[in-house]
Amino acid sequence: xxxxxPTASDQTQxxxxxVSVADLEVxxxxxxxxxxxxFEVEPGEFVGxxxxxxxxxxxLLRALSGALSPSDGRVVIDGNAIDELPSKxxxxxxxxxxxxxxxxxxxxVRSVVEMGRHPHRSRFSPPSAADRNQVDRAMExxxxxxxxxxxxxxxxGGERQRVLLARTIAQDTPLMLLDEPTASLDVNHxxxxxxxxxxxxxxxxAIVAAIHDLDLAARYCDRLLLLADGSIRADGRPETxxxxxxxxxxxxxxxxxxxxxxxxxxTVTALPPSTAAVDSVSVEPTNLRIHVLGTGETAxxxxxxxxxxxxxxxxxxxxxxxIAAETARxxxxxxxxxxxxxxxTAVDRERVISLVEAADVxxxxxxxxxxxxxxxxxxxxxxxxxxxxxxEDAGEFVGAEANDRYAALLEKSVITTRAGVxxxxxxxxxxxxxxxxxxxxxxxVSKGDESTREERQSVETSSDD
Amino acid sequence: MDxxxxxxxxxxxxxxxxxVTTIVSAALGPVRIDPLTVAAAVLNEVxxxxxxxxxxxxxxxxxxxxxxxxxxxxxxxxxDVQGSHQAIVGTIRLPRIALGATVGFALAAAGTVMQxxxxxxxxxxxxxxxSTGAAAGAVAALAFPTLVPIGLRPAAFISAxxxxxxxxxxxxxxxxxxxxxxxxxxxxxxxxxxxxxxxMLVHSGESLREAIVWLxxxxxxxxxxxxxxxxxxxxxxxxxxAAYTREMNVLLLGEEDAHHLGVDVERTKLLLLVIAxxxxxxxxxxxxxxxxxxxxxxxxxxxxxxxDHRILLPTSALAGASFLVITDTIARVGPAEVPVxxxxxxxxxxxxxxxxxxxxxxxx
Numbered sequence: 001x002x003x004x005x006p007t008a009s010d011q012t013q014x015x016x017x018x019v020s021v022a023d024l025e026v027x028x029x030x031x032x033x034x035x036x037x038x039f040e041v042e043p044g045e046f047v048g049x050x051x052x053x054x055x056x057x058x059x060l061l062r063a064l065s066g067a068l069s070p071s072d073g074r075v076v077i078d079g080n081a082i083d084e085l086p087s088k089x090x091x092x093x094x095x096x097x098x099x100x101x102x103x104x105x106x107x108x109v110r111s112v113v114e115m116g117r118h119p120h121r122s123r124f125s126p127p128s129a130a131d132r133n134q135v136d137r138a139m140e141x142x143x144x145x146x147x148x149x150x151x152x153x154x155x156x157g158g159e160r161q162r163v164l165l166a167r168t169i170a171q172d173t174p175l176m177l178l179d180e181p182t183a184s185l186d187v188n189h190x191x192x193x194x195x196x197x198x199x200x201x202x203x204x205x206a207i208v209a210a211i212h213d214l215d216l217a218a219r220y221c222d223r224l225l226l227l228a229d230g231s232i233r234a235d236g237r238p239e240t241x242x243x244x245x246x247x248x249x250x251x252x253x254x255x256x257x258x259x260x261x262x263x264x265x266x267t268v269t270a271l272p273p274s275t276a277a278v279d280s281v282s283v284e285p286t287n288l289r290i291h292v293l294g295t296g297e298t299a300x301x302x303x304x305x306x307x308x309x310x311x312x313x314x315x316x317x318x319x320x321x322x323i324a325a326e327t328a329r330x331x332x333x334x335x336x337x338x339x340x341x342x343x344x345t346a347v348d349r350e351r352v353i354s355l356v357e358a359a360d361v362x363x364x365x366x367x368x369x370x371x372x373x374x375x376x377x378x379x380x381x382x383x384x385x386x387x388x389x390x391x392e393d394a395g396e397f398v399g400a401e402a403n404d405r406y407a408a409l410l411e412k413s414v415i416t417t418r419a420g421v422x423x424x425x426x427x428x429x430x431x432x433x434x435x436x437x438x439x440x441x442x443x444x445v446s447k448g449d450e451s452t453r454e455e456r457q458s459v460e461t462s463s464d465d
Numbered sequence: 466m467d468x469x470x471x472x473x474x475x476x477x478x479x480x481x482x483x484x485v486t487t488i489v490s491a492a493l494g495p496v497r498i499d500p501l502t503v504a505a506a507v508l509n510e511v512x513x514x515x516x517x518x519x520x521x522x523x524x525x526x527x528x529x530x531x532x533x534x535x536x537x538x539x540x541x542x543x544x545d546v547q548g549s550h551q552a553i554v555g556t557i558r559l560p561r562i563a564l565g566a567t568v569g570f571a572l573a574a575a576g577t578v579m580q581x582x583x584x585x586x587x588x589x590x591x592x593x594x595x596s597t598g599a600a601a602g603a604v605a606a607l608a609f610p611t612l613v614p615i616g617l618r619p620a621a622f623i624s625a626x627x628x629x630x631x632x633x634x635x636x637x638x639x640x641x642x643x644x645x646x647x648x649x650x651x652x653x654x655x656x657x658x659x660x661x662x663x664x665m666l667v668h669s670g671e672s673l674r675e676a677i678v679w680l681x682x683x684x685x686x687x688x689x690x691x692x693x694x695x696x697x698x699x700x701x702x703x704x705x706x707a708a709y710t711r712e713m714n715v716l717l718l719g720e721e722d723a724h725h726l727g728v729d730v731e732r733t734k735l736l737l738l739v740i741a742x743x744x745x746x747x748x749x750x751x752x753x754x755x756x757x758x759x760x761x762x763x764x765x766x767x768x769x770x771x772x773d774h775r776i777l778l779p780t781s782a783l784a785g786a787s788f789l790v791i792t793d794t795i796a797r798v799g800p801a802e803v804p805v806x807x808x809x810x811x812x813x814x815x816x817x818x819x820x821x822x823x824x825x826x827x828x829x
Contacts, residue, residue: 067721091727098722106772107714115715119727123708126469171726 016079018043018175018206019064023073026059026230033059034230037073041208043174046201048221049210050241052251055227057210058099061177064208066090077175091119095171097164099179106151109163113139113148116170138169142196158189165196176200178209182216194220214268218242219260226250242266244308256304259326261297269304285422286310288429291355294365295319298388300327302365302421307331309422314355317344317376343372353379361386361425364413369406377405384432385413386424472776479783483566486787490794491558498550505544506554512538523690528616564687564695564751565793565805566786569758571699571748573785575741576759577766577778578706581713582737583644590745590759593651593738597658598628599749600680604662607676608669617679618694618750625746628654633738642734644720682755682806684793695747702744703782709737710774717772755789755806757813762788764820 019041026034034056041047049057062068063075066082075082077093085093095116116138117131127135139145142162147155152163161181168176178197182190190213198220201207211217217224218238226234226241228250234241247255247268255270288311292303299315300323307313316336318325328335336351338344344352353376356362362380364387367373387410414431416424491503498506514536522533546554575590583592591597602624606613613620632654636646662680669676712733715723720730749755766781789805792812796805 062721065725067724087724087729088727091725094725096722096725098719098725107717108771111714111773115718115726118711118715121711123711 017041018078019208020076021073024063024070024075025072026063026068027071032230034063036231039225039232039235041206043206044201044204045206046198046220046222047206047208048217048224049208049227050212050214050217050224051227055250056230057227058179060227061179061208061210065094065096065177088119091171093173094175094177095168095173097168097176097178097181099183106153108149109144109152109155110135110139110148112152112163113144113166113170116167119171134170134172138166141169142166158185158192161185161189161193165193169200174205176205176207178207180210180212182211182213190216214242215260218267219263219265239266242268254308256308257330258300258304259330261323288312288361288425289359290425291315291359291362292365293362293367295322295324295368296366297323298418299324299365301418302363302388303327303333304331305421307333314359316352316355317348317373344376349376349379352376353381356383357381360384361428363388363421363425364410377409380409384428385409386421386428387413387415388421389415389417468775472779475770475776475780476783479780479787483783483787483790486790487562487566490562490790491554493794493798494558496553498554502546502550503554506546506551507559508542509540509544509546509551510555510559511541513541515539527619560689560692561684561687561793562790563692565684565789567692567696567699568748568752568755569785569787569789570703570782571695571744572755572759573762573788574703574706574778574782575745577763577774577781578713578737578741579759580763581717581774582734583648584717585648586764590741593632593647593742594628594655594658595625595742595745596749596754597655599625599746600754601658601662603679603753604665604669604676607672607679608665622746622750625749626742628658629738629742633735641731678804679753681804682753683804684752685797685802691751695751698747699744702740703778705740706737707778709733710778713737713774753806755809757809758785758789761813761817764817768820
């Protein structure tokens, strides 16, 4: 039997993985921290480790760096079991930007970066030209050269992070591990740090980074590993990993996935648990059918929120290039899409009206009053309406007739805020079905607004230690 | 200026300081001698080997002599120096100065290593019990010479090294030696040895005074023999440490970081600990417990040259040599001679407090 010998071109097409983790298990005494973790990382890949606190992200990074030995399974870096290599050899394969490092002494910045060359230097020889070159280039790349002579304890947090990255770049390893590289940095420094990481990956290095900011992770990583309770719950491209179901499973919270309007990458908005949002005994959000009228960000946000609570949401008419249409496609919501900049056809109007009729509640979410939507407004059946407060004055330039009709509809609607929309809907239903005395009227309309504003960011902030 | 250049310049400057200190110190004393005469007398002591002979030599640390190939020496210089002055400088003051310089050199180098190793500004060479161990051995040899018949210095040296190894062994578990455990084990074993020393002092009878003077640290009655006992150990030890200064720098980042930067952490720690303990023991065994040199000198030098061990280690060692020569000169020139340990602590402690209050020593 003649074995198929891979040719050179085969090898370049199918690069050998730089990291290969098989059935990794790490236990501390009785406590199992990682279980059954298997994955591979190719050269040139930027892999983000996401997951809640205590999911095992840092432990996984420590196992990858060889700082701790697996209780079971193998961590192979570039063909070597990393925990069995002497530190000199392992530090030529893996470099680490630690989450916090003891930098409470006054080494100058250049000396700290030079320490990255330690694995490459022999004991007695002075630094070679190549060593100096690597240090210079690393400092240029991270824009740390300008304060090379400053003491490391006299630079800002963002600068310090760049110095540590420079040290890691000078170390010149095929695999770099970053433990929360953006924690405690300002937004501009977070982006700067991750841009640099992207840039490093394009040189053919592989990076594995624990990142607690899901939006940033989605934006910069080629691939995400979602870790929860010590095992991998999802592995793949950011948009396939960051799904409501996966996040609910990992973070134990309801979250909606939107799309960053600038970068087009997924964004995650955590919502308060549904029990906290609605304390109605008679109305279950999951039994509700809601139609949303609107095309923009407000409509998209309201739809996401309601869908996340389990309501069946329909939406339309929406021009097919509008934000709301994009959201509907992503969330798989029934949506009446129309051609942009064209009047709404009779067929579409009929579809919308049937959706409104089928819905328990119809929500106005910055519904644009245009000549195109005028007809629709007039044909809308009498039903239960909720309107989301808007700062903009919609439909200012349309005929007085349409405005009057809109005003009349708004008159009949319960006005609510964007965050409190579900609350408003539930209240409206309670009122119409059981009479006003049954409704929980003492609740201020804006209540949901305050309680959710902090929780909206909870996926990010809750993972702080 | 690049790093090796800085090291050379600083070392040259501090060596020059040590030479000046030596000459001034040798000029001072009950008999005042003109510094030029002192310089001439010092040069007269310089010898070179002229022939190889077989001679009877004491084995290092032990009171036995064996035939040993040695050299016959010949003086290089023959300046005209009055006989009594030559004797005072050559056989009384110079050995004492040389021993002080050696002990200061060793203690300051060991202190630098320990502070970096423990990442603790309060660390000094005795932190893992080397000095207390030496004291226990010395007091035992003084108080119970029949039970410990090996002589004061061997007893102190062996007991010092033994204590350090015991502390290390107690603190090591599963191949790892956490520095915090090491520190606590050192404190516990020092406390126990302190009790032993007190017990032995109570029962030391005639030798109590001698023991107390030894415990305070002193350099009187120093001989060239003491110098040749400790100097090679100190110099060799510091040379080995100098080869590990880059590792010491990286270790300052913390052990996990150091591992990621290619430092074999446990092996390096053991090596640093053993060498620092050996040079401390070599100093303490001949001079008794001299405090504050190993604590204050590295701090002062860190303020001047920064935390980089590649400069800090050699400069601290050289500065420690001058520091101990100066303090010992004060100890012996004053109206009544006092043990040098009193002077180092009496001068070192206020100076250290001054640095603390100026907020200059708050970290490594």
